[in-house]
Amino acid sequence: MPETFPDVLRRFWRTAGLHPRAVAVVDAAGSTTYAALRARAAQVAGALGPRPGTVGVLTDRGAGTVAALLGVLAAGGTYCPVDPAFTAERKKELAETAAIRTVLTPRPDPEPFGPPVLGPGLPAADGSFEPLPPAPDDPAYVLFTSGSTGRPKPVVTPRGAVAAAVHSLAELLEVGPGDRVLQFASLNWDTSFEEILPTLTRGATLVFDADAHSGSLPRFLRMLDRLRVSVLDLPTAFWHELVHHLTEDGGTALPESVRTVVIGGEATSRARLGNWRTLPGTDRIRLVNTYGCTETTLVTHAGDLHGPHSRAPEDGSAPIGRALPHVRERIGADGELLVGGPALALGYLGLPEATAERFPVLDGVRHFRTGDRVRRGERGELHHEGRLDDQIKVRGIRVDPAEVEAQLCAHPGVASAAATGVAAGDHTVVVAYVTAGRPDDGTDLAAELRAHLRRHAPGHLRPHRITVVPELVHTASGKVDRRRTHHRYTTGA
Structure with missing residues (x-):
């Protein structure tokens, strides 16, 4: 019988009940406790009503967007982030492609682009509200990946896939009460869920701060120290810049609060990895390289490149690691990595031919063809060897x-x-x-x-x-x- 994993919304709801006064989110407006965040999520769910279909959320870096995500899931809906910086034309295209029925926005009077809008000032929720019971195949969210047709492809990810991936990732990173996890990734990409969901299902604190996106590495480092951030999840390209800055500066080190740095999205530079290993204080910090696709839900492979749990090769290479416990992997004759297991997406919305082509059934097991060529190292870890097609990664985003x-x-x-x-x-x-x-x-x-x-x-x-x-x-x-x-x-x- 396949293993089942706790649904992320139910786990958050239970965590909020156990630790109501603990701080769930820190943002520009202050601190939001677990009890207050759960109440805001219930408010969103109550305003949407049961089974609202796909809900577009105009994202904003703060507790409001987190409450919207949780509220959509609590109502039994499907979350779809929409970048408010997009033009009305592109928002309309995404709304039509994702079949968005309703839009949530933290801002008053947003520019209309089709679906009806629910803005600030939602009615208070009934204190007895309980989330709708989910099924593993219920869609959790819709995200877009770059498509060879020139149009983005909507990927539909089910609740069971999110549950499996978040459980494995939280166990890997040992996230728990007392941790403060920086929210760094774009809220319109699935990397943001790697930061948000393990944090809020394990009683840790999610941290938003404008200095994370100031473009100034000294300000970034001061912010980490000021807010006592313990876990960072960074695009590899940004980590390269950070390592270069720390190396060139000479007298600057990561704050003592930082215990784990997660990187992923692009190949890791051997030179930068070598620099990192010589920086003062990095021996105590876990440096975790990760790999995954939108279609395989968050992270499927990971490995420690440096720090207390490192098993990295001594030749300075940076493998993408080993499969997480929920993942089934196989390597095709051409070296392509294929991923199976409970964390696969349902497919591409409205694109049955593309879904059938990228999600083949092999030996009775559904897989996703990643398009990435890999080789297995002497210790069983996987090394990325490039793409089998023309796709590229730009700061962690597949293009x-x-x-x-x-x-x-x-x-x-x-x-x-x-x-x-x-x-x-x-x-x-x-x-x-x-x-x-x-x-x-x-x-x-x-x-x-x-x-x-x-x-x-x-x-x-x-x-x-x-x-x-x-x-x-x-x-x-x-x-x-x-x-x-x-x-x-x-x-x-």
Whole structure:
């Protein structure tokens, strides 16, 4: 009989009952206790009513968004975060694709984009409110991944998958009362759930602070010390920058409160890992490398690269680790990692062919084809060996170049486009090449495109550099060859 895991909403509800006065969230407005957060979640659920379908939430860094997430789950609904910085056009597209019925917003008078809106000032909840009992296959949330068709694909993740992943992750990181976990990731990506859900199901405190996103590493470090943060979950690219700063500064160290640093989303630099291992005080800090896909729910593989539990190879490499207890893994003949187990998404909403292609049943077990090539090390750990397709990771976010190209080609001045990822120091950026679809009229097409993308595309789909070129390089079959195009216009070959 398959193992069952405690539903995250029920576990939060029970934790709030056991520790009502403990601090659940710290944000710009102050501290919110577990009892107060549960009351706010009940208020949201009461306003939505039972089984509200998919609920869009205009995210905001604070307890309000956390209460909205918990409230949607308590009502038996499906949570779908919506970036308030998106244009009304993109919000409308996401709302239609995800079948959003209602929108929750912490702000008064939001710009309308289709579904009815519930704003601040919800009626008080009945003190006897109890969450609806969930089933493992009930959808918990809908998130979007980059798609090769040029349109984002909505991934539907069930409650049982979230329960399995959160249980394993909380056990791995040993999160519990007394921990203070920084909320750093975008609230529109699943990494934020890695921070929020283990924290609030185990009686720890979730910390929001503007200095986490100030762009100043000294301010970031002072904030960690001031708020006594103990657990950090950082994109690998940001961790690279942090290690470089600590190495160059010489006299600065991570605060004594920090006990665990989790990284993931991109390949770890051997040089930065070597720097980290020589920094004062890092021997006491767990450095945990993680791997996972939106379709496999949060984290599926992890390994300690440094610190008290490290089993990392001595050659300085940074494996993605071993499968967590709830995960079933297999490696295909071409080296592709396939993931099975209870934490798989239900599939892509409204895209049965794409779902069938990426979620095959092998030997009677449903798996997800990650598209990542791996090899197994001598100690059983997995090492990432690159992609089998053209997808890239930009600061931890999966990007399909075809979606970038579709955004560029939506501009009337573009005839064709090619986008690819290139290394820029310790991280990856997207660069794009376009051909003009109109005679040269003296306008700066690249500048027009940057303005166009600021209005119509999220940040991860905006190229770091756009170059207008006379032609793109094509393969023998007539397809655009992205890498050879980049090579031609960077080397002249």
